[in-house]
Amino acid sequence: MDGLFPRAPGRAPDIDDVFADGRVRDDLWVAEYLPQWTVPSRSAARVAAAGASGVRLLIEEDQLDWREEDAPLRVSNLQTAVFSGPVGSARGTHRHRPELRVRTAVPTRLLWAPSSGRVDVTVSASVDEGCMLAVWLVGVEQGSARDCGEICVFEIDAAGVGAGSVVARCGLKAHGDDRLATDMRSVTVPVDAAGAHTWSVEWGPAGTVIGCEGRVVFSSSASPAYPLQLMVDLFEIGPRSGASAYPKSAVVHAVRGWSAPL
Template identity: 40%
Template sequence: MPAVPPAPPVPPPAPDLLEFDADLTGPELDLEQWIPHYLPQWSSRERTRARYDVVDGVLRLRVDADQPAWSVEYDGSTQVSNLQTAVRSGPVGSGSGQHPFREGLVVREAQADRRLFTPHFGRVEIVAAIDGIDEHAMAALWMIGIEDEPQRSAEICVFEIFGRDIADDGSALVGMGVHPFNDPAITDDFEQVRLNADVREPHRYAVDWRPDEVVFSIDGLVRKRVAQSPQYPMQLMLNVYAFPPEAPATAAYPESFAVHAVRGYRAE
């Protein structure tokens, strides 16, 4: 069997291109950087409020056992703590809102248009340790279109890791790629790549988003290339999901992971 060629390195971005650097000095997050709610237009700001701690320069995003399901109507018992960098919707009763993840969504609480960080090409990276989730949870950083027009809706998944895909030694399958949703110019190109390092320790997950491609890397090494690219501004979605199991199975709350940095660099 021929040897698998080593993954090529990704050059580091120039420091002067940095335009987003998450403030993790604590004890609260900068609300000029993050909106601490998950798609509140399909539920409410109260029900979608994130839970987290920021201590010693590390953000721990978590879901607690007593946290309400974010949208019983549309997503059953799923619990989420999410930070996003923009939000918008149409009026209550309309179907206009970001990330139409299923058919029949109706705006339940209208959201004013807020755009805190909405890059259009460039690099987005996170340093994270997936150290506190079990088989009933998932951690992720992804990007979605603002959807000021319905077709501007694609997703770039920087990384997603399900607890069920973490081995006893900490190696794991890492999801990355693009999803079209309502963007006719994008075709689904998503896969799980194996990381033979301990994901419970900090690693750098990044995308270099270019006009003609999206390049995915882990710790500076290319792991996937997608030869297509959303052509409009996108926002960040940083979250931990919990999927409560049916009794008698139980989940190990809190479900959480540690974020050491989130940065965005504009394109050269």
């Protein structure tokens, strides 16, 4: 797919974060990965400053699996909302498997969860063995469990990062939303993904468009039409490597977002 991605809106973004001095703002980010389905010692993100601006997401040697049942899987994640029902219930954001039940009840926090708009995320992907960097927009589900679709802006496996190009996955995931159809595509993008580069998405009634470095890589006439939370995740999937391999990392340099109208 080809074509220029739309220019950013002329107005100031609603969210604009460069993570100055590695600071994770608690008015914008929940520094945990889907904390309702696990416990705080397993959901908390590990982060460090990445110079004067940017935050480094870390996977460290002593980091616990997100849930024992999901091992081996470790993750450091930033998300812009959180929602769950009471302990033992099946209500909560991104219930991606039917057996999930709330282990830690969390208060609802919709720090930024637009139903349509635009996001630009500048990152440096991980090249560490077993890691994946991803950016998702996921239905918060506080209104209905049906509102659970996802825009996968990108998923980049470390093994897909090459010299001058990267293989990424992007598109739509229906999960339990019967109004959407899953449409995921593998794309090869001519960028140095281990260096800073920008992914963009616009979504709304006209559909969903995803781009990388100003070029369109995915488009669809479909789009979720309910509040979505932004998630930026670094995963380590599989057994731990040797101690010398840690910490594993990826960098989030900047995030800008606009709620519709653009």
